[in-house]
Amino acid sequence: MDQIVRHLKSSRRVFLASHTQPDGDAIGSLLALGLSLERLNIRTALYNESLIPAVYRFLPGVAAITRHFDSQADFDTAVILDCGSLKRIGAAAAAANKIPVIINVDHHVTNTGFGHFQLIDTSACSTAEIVHRLIKQLATPIDKAVATAIYTGILTDTGSFRFANTNSAAFSICDEMVRRGVTPSEVAQHVYGTYSMGRIKLLNLALDSIEISTNGKLSLMTLTRQMLRETNTLPEDADGIINYAKRIQDVRVAVLIQENGNGESPSNGSGRFHVSLRSDGTVDVAAIAAAFGGGGHCNAAGFNIEADMGELKSKIFDLAQKI
Numbered sequence: 001m002d003q004i005v006r007h008l009k010s011s012r013r014v015f016l017a018s019h020t021q022p023d024g025d026a027i028g029s030l031l032a033l034g035l036s037l038e039r040l041n042i043r044t045a046l047y048n049e050s051l052i053p054a055v056y057r058f059l060p061g062v063a064a065i066t067r068h069f070d071s072q073a074d075f076d077t078a079v080i081l082d083c084g085s086l087k088r089i090g091a092a093a094a095a096a097n098k099i100p101v102i103i104n105v106d107h108h109v110t111n112t113g114f115g116h117f118q119l120i121d122t123s124a125c126s127t128a129e130i131v132h133r134l135i136k137q138l139a140t141p142i143d144k145a146v147a148t149a150i151y152t153g154i155l156t157d158t159g160s161f162r163f164a165n166t167n168s169a170a171f172s173i174c175d176e177m178v179r180r181g182v183t184p185s186e187v188a189q190h191v192y193g194t195y196s197m198g199r200i201k202l203l204n205l206a207l208d209s210i211e212i213s214t215n216g217k218l219s220l221m222t223l224t225r226q227m228l229r230e231t232n233t234l235p236e237d238a239d240g241i242i243n244y245a246k247r248i249q250d251v252r253v254a255v256l257i258q259e260n261g262n263g264e265s266p267s268n269g270s271g272r273f274h275v276s277l278r279s280d281g282t283v284d285v286a287a288i289a290a291a292f293g294g295g296g297h298c299n300a301a302g303f304n305i306e307a308d309m310g311e312l313k314s315k316i317f318d319l320a321q322k323i
């Protein structure tokens with residue numbers, strides 16, 4: 001930690017990035033650290049390959065996040081946030097890999113340990129928790145903008161303090177963030193309270209697609225591009241939908257197969273499908289995802305795959321036999 005703080009303080013131009021198809025933690029961590037480094041008069045570039053989901057566009061400073069890697073900028077340091085591997089940032093990974101010093105800040109159990117410095121804590125509820133620690137060491141003020149970013153990261157990664165990663169730090173940091181100006185109901189209204197009609201219709205199609213394995217332990221939800229077209233929605237609108245499949249009684253593992261965009265830059269990394277896995281705590285889905293070249297946490301993981309839908313479904317139902 002001390003070395004990282006010293007290094008950041010002596011940096012002049014820092015590239016910060018988080019994973020494609022960002023969640024609240026990926027965006028919140030990026031903004032919180034980016035805003036804090038700017039307070040130290042360090043020039044920063046905040047990068048995310050994907051469009052920022054509409055529900056996170058209220059976050060202060062979000063307009064500064066760019067989808068373009070500035071190859072002219074002479075970055076001396078890269079900070080990669082909420083990514084188990086460098087390639088999770090998407091197409092800019094090769095360019096970022098050439099930045100002289102790479103700092104890896106993350107909480108995934110499958111983290112590869114990439115970079116020159118690592119700030120990895122798999123017991124942290126979110127990357128935002130680790131970023132909060134880092135900001136304390138940088139000794140920059142936590143104003144309402146930074147507080148909102150950290151609060152949103154923790155709120156969303158813990159599923160509103162419901163998932164197994166919810167720890168005491170989640171509450172103590174959020175308590176501090178509220179004292180620093182965050183209004184929980186405002187954040188909740190933005191993040192959870194404003195669904196488009198299309199999103200509700202997509203939820204309907206997703207619920208209708210649920211299939212259960214013969215032993216009842218695995219549920220499978222499927223979202224196709226056709227469903228997104230039909231409801232005029234975006235891949236981000238599927239965020240959180242998998243939790244409905246996880247709630248079903250006796251289900252240990254919930255799976256969501258999401259068909260990726262066609263021709264356009266892949267919305268979820270490479271491969272035709274993005275597969276999300278959620279566990280009730282009795283099955284390590286990070287290990288399953290890793291076996292398919294992906295990663296994540298014990299209870300929430302994912303991977304990308306190039307496959308035929310029928311084959312993929314039968315592979316997934318085969319998994320159900322072993323749980």
Ligand code: AMP
Pocket residue numbers: 019082084088108269275276277293294295296297300301302303304
């Ligand atoms: P998701 O199912 O996309 O919501 O992701 C669940 C968790 O798994 C998140 O912590 C992701 O960062 C991680 N994850 C998802 N897809 C991948 C992947 N292709 N490689 C590594 N980690 C992933």
Ligand code: MN
Pocket residue numbers: 019022023025026082
């Ligand atoms: Mn994330």
Ligand code: MN
Pocket residue numbers: 025026082107126127157
């Ligand atoms: Mn995270």
